Amino acid sequence: MADFEDQSGSESEESLVTHRELQEAFSRGALKPGLNIVLEGKKKALNNVDGLKQCLSEFKQHLEWVERLDVTLAQASNIISPTLSQTPDKASPDPEDDFQREMSFYHQAQAAVLTALPQLHHLKVPTRRPDDYFAEMAKTDQQMQKIRQKLRSKQAAMEKSEKAKQLRALRKYGKKVQIEVLQKRQKEKATMLNAVKKYQKGLSDKLDFLDGEHPPPRGKKEGAGGQRVKKGPNAKRRYKNQKFGFGGKKKGSKWNTRESHDDVSSFRAKVAHNKVSGKAGKKGFNKRPGKKMRQKMKSRAG
Structure with missing residues (x-):
């Protein structure tokens, strides 16, 4: 209650002061009709040079330049x-x-x-500043330690993210290489199976696919100069030649020639017409009878 009474008393005093000011202004003729008081103009600022110099001399300290800089x-x-x-x-x-x-x-x-x-x-x-200069920092060591830890955590997160990106890129590249290798293996397998089928059907007599050698594609049997490329023996033939040696020409070895036809020195008439005398001749004529003859002989004996 006492505080309320003090507050009401102060408000009444303020209202009395304002009434007095209004009465004085009315007596001077300063009050004019309307809600606003029209100001006559801005107050002109005075350039009091002497007062400013006096204030400056009061707080000015006469120090050396090295202290003021x-x-x-x-x-x-x-x-x-x-x-x-x-x-x-x-x-x-x-x-x-x-x-x-x-x-x-x-x-x-x-x-x-x-x-x-x-x-x-x-x-x-x-x-x-010398190398061993020590100065008190504006921020405390604990605050700087927190800042360092935050920076380190950010740097670690960035490194982790970069490493994850690199791993993803490597995985993508590894998958791509793996797919290419699998496709290449499947293609080689299909080529080999096709060559085996051709060999089994007798369409080809080459086994180059066993040695990893692939025959040149069709339409490219000519060399750089337009000449036909001469092929050598296949891998199987080369391996046998290396192991057993080359036995010479086999095909066409029994064909007659002009010289062999004219040469009759090794001809024996008795041998050629089975006229050899002695036991050897008898053995030559002691031939087994045919099937019909054997059946007749069996029927006669029975």
């Missing part, structure tokens, strides 16, 4: 931008162009560094 330069004139239409000595970047604005900041900072470095060297202040 402040460098004040004019606008850098070596701004290189192909979109600038002004001359290099009087170049001013367009504030609406983000690229020109950022390049002007960069060149201004570069000019300031080039101006400050000789002064630091003159004061024998090192400008390069």
Whole structure:
């Protein structure tokens, strides 16, 4: 209840203050008809140079330059931008162009560094960080450890994904090669079976398919010069020749020739007409009778 009474009292005081201000404004003639108060104009800002200098002297600290490291330069004139239409000595970047604005900041900072470095060297202040330099980081070690772990987990996930992609690609390639090998084997098997069938039917007398040698396709029996290619013996014949030796010509060995026909030195008339005397001759004439004769002989004996 006490808080409510205090709040109501403060509201009544505020309302009295506002009534008094309204009465004073009415007595001055500042109140005009309407809901809004028309302002006469903006308040003019005063450039109090002496007051500003006095405030600056109050908080300004007279320190050496090495403690302040402040460098004040004019606008850098070596701004290189192909979109600038002004001359290099009087170049001013367009504030609406983000690229020109950022390049002007960069060149201004570069000019300031080039101006400050000789002064630091003159004061024998090192400008390069030594190898054993230690500085307190803005982030704690635990936070950096979490970041490292997160980066490592991301890198491991990326490596795992890349490895999985490579395995999938290898599997696809392996399947493709396997299919090609199976197709090749099936084709060779079909070719061999076809050659075996031809050999069994007597359509071919070659066994080159047993040695893995395939005969040339039809229509390609001629050499490069258009001459007919002479074929040698097949694999089976070559193997037998290597094992048993070449026995000479067999076919046509009993054919008569002009010389063999004229040569009668080995002719024996008695041998040729079975007129050999003695036991050998008797044996030659003691031939077995025929079937009918044997049956007659059996019937007579019976």
